[in-house]
Amino acid sequence: MRSLLLLLALLLQTSLQAECLTRGTGDMGVIIERASGSLLVINTSEHDALFRVEGLGDLSHASVVFSRDERYAYVFGRDGGLTQVDILCGLIVKRIIQGGNSIGGAISQDGRLVAVSNYKPGGVKVFSSDDLSLVADIPATPFKDKRSKTVGLVDAPDQRFVFALYDTGETWILDMTDPKNPGITRFTDTGRLPYDGLITPDGRYYINGLFGEDGLALLDLWHPEKGMRRILDHYGKGEQQLPVYKMPHLEGWAIAGDRAFLPAVGHHEVLVVNTGDWKEAGRIPVHGQPVFVMARPDGRQLWVNFAFPDNDTVQVIDSETLKIIKTLKTGKGTLHMEFTPRGEEVWISVRDRDEIQIYDTRTLELKKRLPARKPSGIFFTDRAHKTGL
Amino acid sequence: MRSLLLLLALLLQTSLQAECLTRGTGDMGVIIERASGSLLVINTSEHDALFRVEGLGDLSHASVVFSRDERYAYVFGRDGGLTQVDILCGLIVKRIIQGGNSIGGAISQDGRLVAVSNYKPGGVKVFSSDDLSLVADIPATPFKDKRSKTVGLVDAPDQRFVFALYDTGETWILDMTDPKNPGITRFTDTGRLPYDGLITPDGRYYINGLFGEDGLALLDLWHPEKGMRRILDHYGKGEQQLPVYKMPHLEGWAIAGDRAFLPAVGHHEVLVVNTGDWKEAGRIPVHGQPVFVMARPDGRQLWVNFAFPDNDTVQVIDSETLKIIKTLKTGKGTLHMEFTPRGEEVWISVRDRDEIQIYDTRTLELKKRLPARKPSGIFFTDRAHKTGL
Numbered sequence: 001m002r003s004l005l006l007l008l009a010l011l012l013q014t015s016l017q018a019e020c021l022t023r024g025t026g027d028m029g030v031i032i033e034r035a036s037g038s039l040l041v042i043n044t045s046e047h048d049a050l051f052r053v054e055g056l057g058d059l060s061h062a063s064v065v066f067s068r069d070e071r072y073a074y075v076f077g078r079d080g081g082l083t084q085v086d087i088l089c090g091l092i093v094k095r096i097i098q099g100g101n102s103i104g105g106a107i108s109q110d111g112r113l114v115a116v117s118n119y120k121p122g123g124v125k126v127f128s129s130d131d132l133s134l135v136a137d138i139p140a141t142p143f144k145d146k147r148s149k150t151v152g153l154v155d156a157p158d159q160r161f162v163f164a165l166y167d168t169g170e171t172w173i174l175d176m177t178d179p180k181n182p183g184i185t186r187f188t189d190t191g192r193l194p195y196d197g198l199i200t201p202d203g204r205y206y207i208n209g210l211f212g213e214d215g216l217a218l219l220d221l222w223h224p225e226k227g228m229r230r231i232l233d234h235y236g237k238g239e240q241q242l243p244v245y246k247m248p249h250l251e252g253w254a255i256a257g258d259r260a261f262l263p264a265v266g267h268h269e270v271l272v273v274n275t276g277d278w279k280e281a282g283r284i285p286v287h288g289q290p291v292f293v294m295a296r297p298d299g300r301q302l303w304v305n306f307a308f309p310d311n312d313t314v315q316v317i318d319s320e321t322l323k324i325i326k327t328l329k330t331g332k333g334t335l336h337m338e339f340t341p342r343g344e345e346v347w348i349s350v351r352d353r354d355e356i357q358i359y360d361t362r363t364l365e366l367k368k369r370l371p372a373r374k375p376s377g378i379f380f381t382d383r384a385h386k387t388g389l
Numbered sequence: 390m391r392s393l394l395l396l397l398a399l400l401l402q403t404s405l406q407a408e409c410l411t412r413g414t415g416d417m418g419v420i421i422e423r424a425s426g427s428l429l430v431i432n433t434s435e436h437d438a439l440f441r442v443e444g445l446g447d448l449s450h451a452s453v454v455f456s457r458d459e460r461y462a463y464v465f466g467r468d469g470g471l472t473q474v475d476i477l478c479g480l481i482v483k484r485i486i487q488g489g490n491s492i493g494g495a496i497s498q499d500g501r502l503v504a505v506s507n508y509k510p511g512g513v514k515v516f517s518s519d520d521l522s523l524v525a526d527i528p529a530t531p532f533k534d535k536r537s538k539t540v541g542l543v544d545a546p547d548q549r550f551v552f553a554l555y556d557t558g559e560t561w562i563l564d565m566t567d568p569k570n571p572g573i574t575r576f577t578d579t580g581r582l583p584y585d586g587l588i589t590p591d592g593r594y595y596i597n598g599l600f601g602e603d604g605l606a607l608l609d610l611w612h613p614e615k616g617m618r619r620i621l622d623h624y625g626k627g628e629q630q631l632p633v634y635k636m637p638h639l640e641g642w643a644i645a646g647d648r649a650f651l652p653a654v655g656h657h658e659v660l661v662v663n664t665g666d667w668k669e670a671g672r673i674p675v676h677g678q679p680v681f682v683m684a685r686p687d688g689r690q691l692w693v694n695f696a697f698p699d700n701d702t703v704q705v706i707d708s709e710t711l712k713i714i715k716t717l718k719t720g721k722g723t724l725h726m727e728f729t730p731r732g733e734e735v736w737i738s739v740r741d742r743d744e745i746q747i748y749d750t751r752t753l754e755l756k757k758r759l760p761a762r763k764p765s766g767i768f769f770t771d772r773a774h775k776t777g778l
Contacts, residue, residue, distance in 0.1 A: 071413030
């Protein structure tokens with residue numbers, strides 16, 4: 001009888017384990033289902049959904065980073081929630097409310113630290129990626145009776161994070177080499193109201209968008225001693241104020257070869273910029289106000305989606321001729337795009353059709369539709385291996 | 390009794406399954422143990438070995454590619470062996486002898502096809518990555534009473550492979566979009582005796598090294614109609630013949646930003662080349678004849694190892710100042726280097742010490758030694774997500 005109980009116990013354990021998958025995680029990803037606070041776990045080899053994970057709170061403007069083994073997704077919610085999801089088992093490992101109102105996060109180069117930038121209370125918190133225990137709390141500069149909002153948080157090489165202080169116009173480099181003694185380098189001449197940031201794929205340049213004035217602020221992380229530098233003076237709303245339906249995310253920039261392609265603010269244009277001198281090299285007229293301009297991983301094509309009321313369309317641009325080679329009518333609420341790691345496909349979320357559309361990037365034809373509940377952001381696991389994603 | 394047998398059967402299955410790991414594969418890799426024909430499966434988060442897989446045949450000059458889910462390693466042996474290894478279970482899934490003498494392989498952009506280039510019989514064979522069944526057999530151009538050796542095989546965007554024909558001086562583009570009707574584009578003006586090839590990380594330029602003459606042959610895959618172009622006329626053994634201990638692999642090139650860094654042939658130098666016009670921009674004196682010049686993923690450093698008799702040393706170069714910032718005495722038989730995906734560490738195989746040395750790329754200090762049997766090549770799974778690796 002005793003051995004039978006043991007057998008049963010072992011069996012029970014088996015059935016629990018059987019709910020987790022033994023499979024490679026390199027072809028997996030997650031899709032944010034904003035309205036239902038859930039996450040769809042997918043794989044890009046068979047084009048199917050593996051799990052739906054629920055209970056993630058307010059997922060508007062949610063973003064995701066992955067652990068260095070590509071098993072865990074860390075989901076940053078607008079409600080200050082930070083949730084660790086096991087994509088092999090389809091369950092929440094841990095969920096904390098780490099702040100009152102947060103706006104994105106990043107994972108350190110070594111994968112051991114997850115950082116979140118908060119509006120309220122203004123500052124950055126750093127957690128262990130193992131168990132979400134607090135490692136460091138970095139309050140922002142006081143502003144009026146509160147602390148400045150922090151925005152544009154990215155990871156950088158050599159175990160650093162970089163972010164901007166919206167209210168006080170600063171950029172900070174946070175060095176987490178020694179987690180018990182975080183090092184902070186402050187740049188107070190960033191410009192008025194930095195609202196977002198990006199880091200170039202090589203981790204060298206950090207760039208802030210400015211809400212309070214035109215132009216962008218650039219920091220060369222190879223030479224922080226040179227301080228912040230202003231580039232693209234005319235970038236922004238400009239003198240001739242235009243209705244801006246959505247301030248473009250800076251993550252919406254594409255960098256391909258020695259050129260950057262970025263959404264013009266308020267105009268139906270994609271700007272072309274030389275990354276050598278950060279000067280404008282051209283403009284491409286497009287269908288609407290661009291939101292994301294994304295480069296196919298080989299830099300051969302740019303895929304662009306648009307702000308309301310033109311958010312039913314995606315355009316594909318040849319990065320060499322700068323000509324539009326295809327206009328796709330994907331449907332209302334076309335919110336995000338993600339390329340498979342080697343770029344043979346792009347997955348596009350179409351909120352109002354409750355579906356993901358998968359396109360072949362060679363033929364530019366639709367290959368498959370995958371049902372999802374009001375999908376927004378799409379994040380594939382290969383981001384684990386990249387700086388700034 | 391019957392139910393007890395069922396229980397036992399289930400248990401047995403459990404114990405078999407228990408040998409496989411349920412874990413993410415993004416931080417895994419394999420190390421070639423040449424002398425014993427074995428493979429060490431490792432993970433870079435805990436710095437430990439998970440499995441040793443034996444029975445892989447002759448692994449001299451072996452190379453490895455990974456499936457798109459990062460679960461399977463395909464090992465190309467010098468003996469014509471092609472072995473599919475499951476790194477989550479530590480076992481050989483399938484092993485075939487596909488040719489008499491082979492020299493490397495590649496995996497297609499979509500991950501469905503594995504191609505091998507053969508010396509004997511000269512040509513390329515393409516297999517299904519699922520079960521290693523033959524999909525296409527591409528014999529090379531006849532030469533004397535045989536067929537030309539094929540070398541320098543790489544994958545390219547849009548489901549293509551590119552390779553060179555050593556004896557007949559050709560470069561072929563193999564289009565596998567329709568696996569039943571492979572398309573071949575031939576370039577017959579490659580130069581004398583191409584011995585190796587590389588593709589730039591963006592998948593645009595394919596470059597052949599030439600054994601029969603100085604200079605390199607370049608093909609712009611965005612513009613194949615322009616044909617092959619000769620670059621770096623003096624690259625090679627040159628008029629003043631020097632003892633060349635080892636023709637450097639072209640995979641030993643580093644491309645960082647708009648510059649390529651490559652081993653000079655027969656000289657104690659690393660060449661600096663502008664990738665804009667493919668002209669030489671400088672030379673860096675180093676400790677010996679370089680074999681591999683590898684860029685840290687952010688392009689900030691170059692790590693160089695050397696041919697016999699200087700193969701006990703690694704030098705680190707600052708990619709901006711071109712100065713040597715560290716000389717490491719790693720030990721005799723320092724054969725290969727591999728960076729972790731985001732570059733915080735580099736793993737170095739030191740054959741004669743039967744160990745892998747793991748360095749922190751920020752401090753340039755040794756972090757750990759990991760025992761391995763006469764290790765040579767090191768391959769991490771993030772290669773699955775990259776073109777040409």
